Amino acid sequence: MTINSKKTKDMWICFNTAIPAPEPLVIGNEVVERVNTHKLLGVWHQNNLKWNCHVKNIVRKANKRMFSLRECRRANLSPEVGITCYESKIRPVLEYAAPIWGGLPQYLIDEIESIQNRCIKILGTSRCNFETLEQRRAHLTVKEYQRILSDPTNPCNKLIPQPFTHEHDLRTTSNLPYVVSYTKRYRQSFIPRAISLLKQS
16 A cells, blocks of 8 residues: 555654654655644544544534534424434534543533533523433443443554452452553543543442
8 A cells, every 4th residue: 555645644742851852754755744633433533542633623613513402493393303414413423432531620521511511502491401411421432341341352442451350359340450550641531531520320
């Protein structure tokens, strides 16, 4: 396969300032563009492993789709039609690949949650009829973790710490692995977050 240099991007990820950035990548006679953000399989990645760019883009996309809710309201359609429209056209945008990027700081959580709150206001229904998007991301994260864990053929299965059994009778019945997190960045990533959510359930 011939690599197209114009469609290839170079992203340098390193948190040690003492390490100099490597030389630019060259394919043929073309220098590969080095970027700080890049969209891969529908998810925006940053070289600092934060999710600000991804949240910014999904919020912008969801905002544009709110037009359909306003049209439902103007057409005097039943609330059920508007809810179906929200759940099929807007909420999926806010939840795509959520188990991967769901470990967010509070200000980004609030930014995403504000979209659902605005949709609920347009629909003229109660917030009690909806789970928060943060709760839904937690459910999706646990579900994805359990799916990977139960499938030995899944490529990600070998990355997940396997449950362990106690040799002695302990007070706890949990066999979830213990994950040491030295940084908040790692603690909010998929595997540690999923294990933490399972321990809380």
